[in-house]
Amino acid sequence: MLAAKLVQNQGLHVAGLNFFTGFCVEGHTHSIRSRSNRKPRRNNALWVAEQLNIPLYMIDVIEEYKSIVLHPRHGYGANLNPCLDCKSFMVKKALEWMHAHEFDFIITGEVVGQRPMSQRRDTFPVVARESGANDRLLRPLCAQLQPLTLPEREGWVDRAQLHGFSGRGRKAQIALAEQLGLKDYAQPAGGCCFLTDAAYSRKLRDLWRNRDRPDYDIDDIMLLKVGRHLRPRPHLKVIVARDAGETRYLRGYRRRFTCLDMTSHNGPLTLVEGEQNDEDLDLAARIAARYGQGRHEPMVRFQVLSIDGREREICVTPLRADEVPRSWYL
Amino acid sequence: MVSVTRHLDVTGLLCPMPVIQTQNCVAELCPGDVLSIRCTDPGALLDIPAWCRVHGHVLLSTEKNPEEIVIVIRVNS
Numbered sequence: 001m002l003a004a005k006l007v008q009n010q011g012l013h014v015a016g017l018n019f020f021t022g023f024c025v026e027g028h029t030h031s032i033r034s035r036s037n038r039k040p041r042r043n044n045a046l047w048v049a050e051q052l053n054i055p056l057y058m059i060d061v062i063e064e065y066k067s068i069v070l071h072p073r074h075g076y077g078a079n080l081n082p083c084l085d086c087k088s089f090m091v092k093k094a095l096e097w098m099h100a101h102e103f104d105f106i107i108t109g110e111v112v113g114q115r116p117m118s119q120r121r122d123t124f125p126v127v128a129r130e131s132g133a134n135d136r137l138l139r140p141l142c143a144q145l146q147p148l149t150l151p152e153r154e155g156w157v158d159r160a161q162l163h164g165f166s167g168r169g170r171k172a173q174i175a176l177a178e179q180l181g182l183k184d185y186a187q188p189a190g191g192c193c194f195l196t197d198a199a200y201s202r203k204l205r206d207l208w209r210n211r212d213r214p215d216y217d218i219d220d221i222m223l224l225k226v227g228r229h230l231r232p233r234p235h236l237k238v239i240v241a242r243d244a245g246e247t248r249y250l251r252g253y254r255r256r257f258t259c260l261d262m263t264s265h266n267g268p269l270t271l272v273e274g275e276q277n278d279e280d281l282d283l284a285a286r287i288a289a290r291y292g293q294g295r296h297e298p299m300v301r302f303q304v305l306s307i308d309g310r311e312r313e314i315c316v317t318p319l320r321a322d323e324v325p326r327s328w329y330l
Numbered sequence: 331m332v333s334v335t336r337h338l339d340v341t342g343l344l345c346p347m348p349v350i351q352t353q354n355c356v357a358e359l360c361p362g363d364v365l366s367i368r369c370t371d372p373g374a375l376l377d378i379p380a381w382c383r384v385h386g387h388v389l390l391s392t393e394k395n396p397e398e399i400v401i402v403i404r405v406n407s
Contacts, residue, residue, distance in 0.1 A: 020346050041376065042377075043346060045346075049384045050384055055384060055385055146407055222344070
């Protein structure tokens, strides 16, 4: 937002690009979970575009992004976050868009030293080079610490009006926002990707381990954002909704997983993944029963809907808290 | 009564996909055309009008019932 505003204030026409990888934190989780109704949600990219009065183009890169997540040339960060490859990929996509729409250069809100992997003095040139943007990539917030770029050399942008921010602090950015009259902004620290999240990465690793090869589709990565995920046996995974919103959402997957619907008490919907015998299904139902209103009752009844459409009923005794080891939770 | 040029069904998709599909559909339409969007994500009620404001398209109506949401927009000129 700040970078766009700085360049916009120099009289240049700026358009925003927002790439949707499927791992974005804000949109989906807010849409699914019931508790999100407590505060009004907004799409921050659209909101920023509206504040700056610039057009915004949202681009679905889910399929192309898979190769970045599965085979990052520069490896992962603390979790499954391939930040450096991701940055190069997005700048490359922006470059393609720039050429197709007759724009002249690309700006990002990066600040040198702000991120341990992708925003370092030594990785800035990597992004510029590997994306192919080279000197058409301008970072207005720290431009004064960087070599001259094409827009500065050509005089399209006045370098003196750009900045030389560095480091992890946000004070300079917050002060600049105030100076530019921006009272509200999305996330001063950036970071809106599930791949930087330890719990999410653990679930994604488990998914890959239990496939023939590391791979995913959009349904897989969506499901990892929803519910409690437990793996009580190597071949058995149980996903229990955490609220009514998640129950509604998981119901959409009832043709892809065995589905446990609690009928004797109020309780969440549960999906069961993997080949299951009766014993497995019993265990899954006993886990699911822990999260319903019948958790202290001797028996809880479920309707079981198999993938092939067969329906039947089972009754189980809910597991006690001490019968669910921590190691089952993904 | 507005005559709808094209219907877009994005039921079952979560934001931002309804916005992205709306954007891609509008790119194929002409100024003045009317697009009717059926969706189920309540977030679309905020996001599609916001997207319209950003791009100057006209929001003609929004209708929410228990099963789905229908948003009708006119492509800007």
